[in-house]
Amino acid sequence: MADFARFAVGEMAQRGQRIGVIQMLEENAKFIYEEARGQARYGFRTLPDLLLSGSLFLTFVLGWQPALASFAAGIITTGLTQGLLSDMIKRQRPVFEKAGGVLGGGADKCSGHFPGTAWSRPWLVMGHADELVGGSVPSYYMTVMGYIFGFVSTQEYMFKDELSMRPQTSSWLRVFTITTGILVAALGIIRFVTDCEPWWSVILSILLGIILAFIFVSLIVAVLGRRQINVLHLPLLEKRIPDSKPIYVCADKNQ
Amino acid sequence: MPVPLSIRTADLIIWEFALNSLQNFPFTMSVSFMILGIIFFQPTWSLISLGVLMVFFLNTILQSILGKFAPMLGDDFVAALSVPIEAGVNTCYPYSGTARPFTFPSEWMTETAFILCFIIYNSWILMKKKGNTSLFEAYQRRMSRTQISLLASGVLLAAFMAIRYQMGCDTGVSIFISTAFGAGLAVGYWHILDVCNTQLNSDVLGITRNMAPMTADPEQTIVCTA
Numbered sequence: 001m002a003d004f005a006r007f008a009v010g011e012m013a014q015r016g017q018r019i020g021v022i023q024m025l026e027e028n029a030k031f032i033y034e035e036a037r038g039q040a041r042y043g044f045r046t047l048p049d050l051l052l053s054g055s056l057f058l059t060f061v062l063g064w065q066p067a068l069a070s071f072a073a074g075i076i077t078t079g080l081t082q083g084l085l086s087d088m089i090k091r092q093r094p095v096f097e098k099a100g101g102v103l104g105g106g107a108d109k110c111s112g113h114f115p116g117t118a119w120s121r122p123w124l125v126m127g128h129a130d131e132l133v134g135g136s137v138p139s140y141y142m143t144v145m146g147y148i149f150g151f152v153s154t155q156e157y158m159f160k161d162e163l164s165m166r167p168q169t170s171s172w173l174r175v176f177t178i179t180t181g182i183l184v185a186a187l188g189i190i191r192f193v194t195d196c197e198p199w200w201s202v203i204l205s206i207l208l209g210i211i212l213a214f215i216f217v218s219l220i221v222a223v224l225g226r227r228q229i230n231v232l233h234l235p236l237l238e239k240r241i242p243d244s245k246p247i248y249v250c251a252d253k254n255q
Numbered sequence: 256m257p258v259p260l261s262i263r264t265a266d267l268i269i270w271e272f273a274l275n276s277l278q279n280f281p282f283t284m285s286v287s288f289m290i291l292g293i294i295f296f297q298p299t300w301s302l303i304s305l306g307v308l309m310v311f312f313l314n315t316i317l318q319s320i321l322g323k324f325a326p327m328l329g330d331d332f333v334a335a336l337s338v339p340i341e342a343g344v345n346t347c348y349p350y351s352g353t354a355r356p357f358t359f360p361s362e363w364m365t366e367t368a369f370i371l372c373f374i375i376y377n378s379w380i381l382m383k384k385k386g387n388t389s390l391f392e393a394y395q396r397r398m399s400r401t402q403i404s405l406l407a408s409g410v411l412l413a414a415f416m417a418i419r420y421q422m423g424c425d426t427g428v429s430i431f432i433s434t435a436f437g438a439g440l441a442v443g444y445w446h447i448l449d450v451c452n453t454q455l456n457s458d459v460l461g462i463t464r465n466m467a468p469m470t471a472d473p474e475q476t477i478v479c480t481a
Contacts, residue, residue, distance in 0.1 A: 020323075024319050024320075024323070027319060028315055028316060028319050031315060031319075031353060032312070032315060034353050035315075035351055035353050038350075038351050038352050038353055039282065039350055039351060042282075042349075042350045042351070043282070043286050043350070046279075047286075049272070049275070050279070050282075050283050050286050050287065051286075051287055051290065051291070053272070053275070053276035053279070053283045053287075054283045054284055054286065054287020054288070054291065055287060055291065056276070057276070057280070057283065057284060057287070058284075058287060058288075058291070060403075060407045061371065061374050061404060061407050061408045061411065062374065062400075062404055062459065062460055063378070063399070063400035063401060063402070063403040063404035063407070063460060064400065064403055067295075068291075114271070114272065114275035114276075114279070115275065115349070116271035116272075116274075116275060117267055117268050117271050118268075119268045119269070119271075119272045122268055148294070152294050152295075169296075172296055173296065176293065176294055176295075176296055179293065179294070180294045231295040232295065232296055233461050
């Protein structure tokens with residue numbers, strides 16, 4: 001009888017432990033699921049600002065990366081241009097107004113900004129601090145996404161000589177460019193489906209972003225050189241040394 | 256002389272963006288490492304992002320195990336380790352609305368320490384390496400990059416520890432232990448990535464990758480001799 005009681009108690013304790021472990025695993029799984037869902041939603045909503053913030057941090061913690069600094073500066077330029085353009089369009093066509101002028105992304109889940117005032121609208125914030133509407137077309141979110149696609153696409157064009165010597169890197173770059181294009185298109189579709197903006201605004205914003213990327217990259221290359229946008233860290237070919245003579249001279253086979 | 260409203264507003268814009276960036280740091284960094292790693296062909300960055308994900312899982316399991324046992328040691332003990340976070344919008348975890356009843360080890364601090372200590376350890380290893388001093392300019396450039404990286408990451412980590420304590424998001428004990436835990440995981444993960452001892456997959460600065468010959472590339476660049 002005593003043995004049976006001991007066995008029963010032991011069995012119950014073991015079962016209790018099993019239930020405890022199962023309950024703990026269940027709680028963990030539930031927490032991870034809720035957390036993943038919440039973080040994915042937050043990440044999607046604030047992606048342009050996350051990428052800007054991340055590239056600024058990375059520029060410094062990775063010991064000053066000029067290409068990342070240029071990339072971040074490009075997002076800032078794109079954001080400011082978009083802010084100016086959308087407010088100009090809003091003034092001409094008030095139909096493109098939307099709530100969130102000064103408060104920016106605070107309550108607007110589609111803005112692409114962190115909660116709080118929108119940094120891409122300083123003209124509006126500084127000039128009309130009491131205005132609570134802003135322009136909706138082109139959108140900040142998709143213009144920045146268009147810029148990112150444009151920035152990646154320019155790499156192939158800007159480093160065509162270097163890439164012609166590295167076919168594997170060149171093919172990888174093409175894969176990444178296409179992947180970026182697909183990602184940007186997918187984000188555009190999600191924004192259209194979730195009623196964040198109409199389809200024509202998605203396309204218009206992406207096009208504006210691509211154009212701004214080409215202008216920005218061309219300006220940077222013209223003023224500071226190609227090294228400033230070399231995100232792939234390709235060894236650059238220098239055609240001539242300062243005294244205008246070729247760096248590499250092939251050996252004469254007859255000698 | 257009063258500061259014009261426009262300048263104060265501009266200050267506010269920059270301040271709010273900076274504050275959001277600081278509060279979201281581990282989340283921002285893991286998302287950026289993942290996306291920028293993919294679009295800019297930097298495999299190490301994407302691997303760090305996966306590392307942060309593993310740290311998150313490990314931290315969650317540890318929190319739930321310790322959360323079961325810590326109350327047995329008394330309320331004072333729990334209060335010294337954990338600051339409970341309620342569900343909804345909060346400044347300690349702005350990217351998450353989930354409730355956290357027991358927050359030791361601190362998820363935020365462990366992930367931040369993991370990212371920054373990975374960079375610090377990587378820079379320290381590269382700095383110790385003897386360079387080819389005949390290529391003095393390249394050697395100096397490498398040294399200055401590792402030094403800036405080491406300094407920036409170290410200062411940022413110390414600042415984050417102080418900010419989290421000052422904001423009351425984590426207790427002092429939790430901050431120190433979580434940072435040490437994150438640092439240990441970072442060093443371990445760095446060595447896992449460096450399993451071949453080539454530093455091709457562990458070098459977050461991309462210095463080794465740029466110096467290494469492209470063995471997988473069948474076409475080598477041919478340079479004629481002068």
